Amino acid sequence: MGEVGEAQYFKSEIALLSFSDATFKPPLSPLLIRIDPLTPSGSSPSESDPSPISQHPQQDQQRKDAWLPITESRNGNAYYAAFHVLNTNIGFQALLLPVAFATLGWAWGTVCLTVAFLWQLYAIFLLVQLHESVPGVRHSRYLFLAMAAFGKRLGKVAALFPVMYLSGGTCVMLIITGGGTLKLLFNTLCDNHNGNTCAAHALTGAEWFLVFTCVAILVAQLPNLNSMGMVSLVGAVASITYCTLFWLLSVKKGRPDNASYASTLSQESTAVAKISDVLNAIGIIVLTFRGHNLLLEIQGTLPSNFEQTSREAMRRGVSMSYTLISLCVFPLAIAGFWAYGNQINGGGLLYSFPQFHKKQITKFSMGALYVLVIIHCLSSYQIYAMPVFDNLEIRYTSIKNERCSRLERTCIRLFFGGLTFFIAVTFPFLPSLSALIGSMTLVPVTYAYPCLMFLSLKKPRPRGLVWCFNVALGCLGLLLSALLVAAAAWTLAHKGLNANFFKP
DSSP, rough: HHHHHHHHHHHHHHHSSSSSSTTTTTTOOSOOOOOOOTSSSOOOOTOSSSSOOOOOOHHHHHHHHHHSSSTSSSOOHHHHHHHHHHHHHGGGGGGHHHHHHHHHHHOOOOOHHHHHHHHHHHHHHHHHTTTTTTOOOOOOSSHHHHHHHOOOHHHHHHEEEEEEEIIIIIIHHHHHHHHHHHHHHHHHHHHHHSHHHHHHHHOHHHHHHHHHHHHHHHHHTSSSSSGHHHHHHHHHHHHHHHHHHHHHHHHOOOOTTOOOOSSSTTSSSSSHHHHHHHHHHHHHHHTSOOGGGGGHHHHSSOOOSSSSSSSHHHHHHHHHHHHHHHHHHHHHHHHHHHGGGOOOTTTHHHHHHHHHHHHOOOOHHHHHHHHHHHHHHHHHHHHHHHHHHHHHHHHHHHHHOOOOOOHHHHHHHHHHHHHHHHHHOOOOTTTGGGHHHHHHHHHHIIIIHHHHHHHHHHHHOSHHHHHHHHHHHHHHHHHHHHHHHHHHHHHHHHHHOOOOOOOO
């Protein structure tokens, strides 16, 4: 039984590579494939099976599994998992939290932030458990878990666009943010209080994007997700450092004279406008927590066997990382709002801090903060891009039935880097659409789908406490997504959009 179980385990990992191209269309096919444990490893599948799986020796199956960058190395540990989770879950989006507090106020802002934190943390632990919900099967990709839970067709419809956007789209956002911060860094270091010293030598916005992309693709040549553990450590340290420094320095430098804690909701606004502003503020809080679409991939780097699964190590990694995340986001929101009140810039602390304290802090100190933001954007780019690299290599290996060479892997990553750079230059206003697109993609993936997938795969007792709780959270997550999309769309229609195509 041990040999049969071990064979089944390896088959489940690489079964997606065993199909012919006629029946397997990566990355749109499910990873979870039923394998009869009683069938000998050398026997042929039944001719009546509509989706026959080629039977390979166990050694060959391990070899194929080692072709893909996500599952190439399973030598990770709880610390590496914590580095990856920190690197992907905390960053520049947290600097917007005081903006949400300016609309919601102290009490409701704190309540919403606490609820969102606990909700998404619960969803994370559900995903950790679902990674190996079926004995001998590891769901190392979010899309494949969704198709295993919801069915092939519905899983594609529900999860394909959100997962692809949250990988590729986030990389585009990181180029825009990182490139824009490079420009801020240059202007800060060259400024002599009139801003004209380095104007003749300044790069254009597109050129700053190109500089950032070139460095990101250079770092992306590391072979697999597990090999990027130290990159994630650097990014995690950078993000924790600049988030902490922003709120500490904001408190230390003192509040502006006209700072007030009254809500920014105007008494003259219509009811629709007020509801929209409140929902947009809730959206800022909800969208602060991200990276759930990468959690299964991160857990896929951890070792696992029938005696010991990867769940315990991943739980330790998540617990360590979210302890640090809570120590960053709550002070950042509360202290940032205390420091600026309703005078906070709409761009968050990244723009409010230099706006109010430009004369109180040296340009080199401000430049150091910008450098930390840039480092974190560069390191996050690698982790968010990895599922795309993996999907492209799945396509290649399923057609060629061989590992990508170093040159081919480099070409794939250059292609993706060039594509994200082109999109960033074409749509430099994409951050203005982040609330709209994020509500359609991140909110279901983070808050709704884990609860619904748990119901589908674990099948708790109907109408029991666990069943009712997860149904309520899943439905509430989908409703919240719809409300946030409506609010973001209304705001765009009311305030307009500066669609500066090709003018970053």
